[in-house]
Amino acid sequence: MRLLRRFFIRLSNFITGRRADQRLREEMAEHLALQTQENLRAGMSPTEARRQAALKLGAAQAIREQHNAEQGLPIAENLLLDIRYAFRMLHRSPVFSLIAIATIALGVGATTAIYSVIDATLLHPLPYPHPSELVRLEANLPGVGARDIGISIPELRDLQNSGIFQYVSLSFFGTNNLTGSAQPASIASKSVTPAYFAVLGVDAAMGRTFDPHDATPGFNNEVVISDGLWKRAFGADPHILGKTLRLDNDPAHVVGVMPASFRDQGQSSEQRGTDLWAAGGFADDPAPPPMRGTRLPFETIARLQPGLSPEAAQGRLDALVASLKKQYPADYPPQGAWTLHLTPLAETLVGNVRQSLILLFGAVGLVLLISCVNVANLLLARASARGREMAVRQALGAARTRLIRQLLTESLLLFVLGGIAGFAVLFCARKFLLQFVPESLPRLNDISIGWGVLAFAIVVSVAAGTIFGLAPAWLTSRLNLTATLRQEGRGSNGSRRRSRLRHALVIGELALSLVLMVAAGLLLRSFWDLFKVQLGFNPTRVMAIETSLPNPNDPKTDIYGTATQEAVLLREVLRRNRTIPGVEETAVSDQAAIPLGHGQSDRRTVPFLREGQEVQSTQPPLIDALIVSPEYFHVLGMTLVRGRLFVDQDLEATPLVAVINQAAARMYWPGKDGKGEDPVGKRVRLLGLLGRARPEWTTIVCVIADARTESLADPGIPQVYLDIYQHPFKFLAFYLRGQVDPAAISAQVRTQIQAVDPELPIYRAETLDDVLSSSLSVRRFSMEMVAFFAATALLLAALGIYGTISFLVNEQSREIAIRLALGAQRRDILRMVLRQGLTLAAAGAGVGLVGALIVSHLMTGLLYGVSPYDLSTFAGVTAALTAVAIAASYVPALRAMRLDPITTLHAE
């Protein structure tokens, strides 16, 4: 308490600059006067009395200093002096300061940029209260290798009553046609059970969300809309609540508008951009009757009871699963081994980008390290120039700790200025930089350059400044006084130690850049291999334009309910699209069939049975099902292997037909001898296709060559293609092949489609080349960033080696001059200097190769088609690094070679 009071008074004196000099002087004068009087009384002569009084008082100057120190805060005063001096030093060598600050700004700025991405995605992936309570539930049948099979309504009720969760909710993502506004629009929507917002713990900004205890079995016709939709489609109408929208021709009442800051959770950017939520019980029309075995393909999220850890919850969930299996043995056959698996929601959202982001953070960390090393190197170089200054100050009585404090203040000032500069550049360029971040990154819109990021930048700068300023400060202040003063800093014991440290720093820098370059090289190779892969289809000059048909809850009101009804629309739109100038061919498919597309249903995997192999007791195998029109294969240039493609005579009433790819043929019709049997003519039953209550036999009529339409990296995914005229589907993509203008085509197609049905929305017109390239976006992003960091690292390392060799040449100029004067060849001098550079490069490469091997091993999961120990990459990168090192040493070497011995020796 007393200490605190004293500190604050001193602090306020320090800040206000108040001094008590006058008071002390008066007090001391009075003291002297009184003492002199006393002495006089004791019988001294006046002179003697004054002298004795002064002696008794003590050294006035020392007392004044002590008094002054007590008055203010000497540490703060010294710091202020140090900072003022440091600024003066920066000002005195502006080039040095500018280079150092720019280098640090680069390192800290880049690190901070990546940190801001990681902060938004990995550290705060869920913008909801108590995010650790949120989990995602997945039902699996590990016995037959089936994952995420969905959940039934009775199971949902069991979960709700289990006491493990506060709330459980199902959701199904899709798109709806919103009609009634100026243009029919397709909006991202989620059909959810009423507890959805209760699980997330978010309330509406206007109106309300759904009542979590609403037990309406079917849809309750209430919808909540996003702030974005409210502003976009309804002009921020303040009386929106209670109004009726038309969604896929069904009426729905708006009961709430979410806050502007609310973003839905989900793995894809489409899901996170959900604009509308509709509530339903999914236990009545249009959903099937709530039977235990009728699993809905929904996503299940839940909020755990407070304080319950995911591990403990999983334990209780396992117990629940066991008791349900005992209670309903018919619904959970033992060979399926039904399980419920719980994952923290945050993990499911960032899983696929975590590795890329960690790689980037590692890469940027190396760049930061290299830039710090470079600055430390610069500081060391300056140390030898300041040897004399240090010696003089030490000779005048400065303590070594005082000198270190001074030097550390200088380097900290450099680092903090650099950090602030880096942050400032980042802050000003944030809009520009965010363009480069791929859209598929979760929580892209939440990346912000705010106080937290600024704090990170400053902490990083201060930490780096302390670590990398300490060694140079230590070595600078450690010197042999007399030697330095006598030799005028021509090189002493301290400088040898300094140059050893400088060599180590440069070697470290080279090693780190080699690691980064190898990582970049491997990523580049993978990317290139993926880019050059044989696609099996031809995306050039093909555009895909998406539309969707209304899907009303009451099937009787669906004007496109049957394949025959839909065929009329499709054939008319295709005919009209062919009339658009430049269009050569057209086709239509469901959105999942867009090659490498990112439609609302990423992949539709359905179970199927083969004729003659239907064993009821086992879970049927799975296959990717795609629904296409007959022209699809030709528009995309896919190769027929055997059989016949779809023809116009395949209709709703004719027997169902299917096309499979070679991967499916290989996997499911391997033949008895393993050579493969001809699947053409075989029959299958596809289960779980929407719109088909009872699966009929489908005859395989054709095998086509494998194409990488699902995944660039995986060539052999089994696929079955079905005829769109036999399987009506609501979410459609029209393809146009030919010479069309991508900018105008959207409007042209809209005119054609809306001439047939004015209520159909048109969205996402893209060339397949663009679809292909955006499917590589995360890979491209991380490759480009790592390549950029590697280039930066190489540049910094080159600067580092250049600086070191220049310094060596300067230090050895006397020696070189003597050698030249004694008749050494200039070529020898060149070779001597280059050899020093090469030695450093070789040592750096050696250390770097070991590091690169470790890092590339860790990166295996991010590579495609290239071994993590790819010899050509390692060799190429090492060669490049060596070449750069030699080039960087060449300039100072040339200078050494051209040294004039006479002038040099005179100057010394």
Next chain:
Amino acid sequence: MKEKPDVLQGTLALMVLKTLDVLGPRHGWGIARRIEQISGDLLAVNQGTLYPLLLKLEHEGSIASQWGASENNRRARFYHLTAAGRKQLQAETREWEQTAAIIARFFEVKAKDLS
């Protein structure tokens, strides 16, 4: 320059407080003189060191000061004990007595008492 050992500093502060407690408001010289009379040569030289200490005690809130007239009718700074200072003095006196008693007992102990 060697700093005075902490014990001495602490003792000096205690002496200042006690002086002000016994004699009431005093100026610097008065305090110095009083301490010199009692403690002998502790303040025989370097009476000036008293002033930084007085400032410190004032910062800590144990004493306060204002200008007043001295014996020879000149302006002098008079120090007096505050309530907090009195409390501090009592506490420290108690502590000091305890310490002194322990030390004294320690010195009284002879080798044969321990065996």
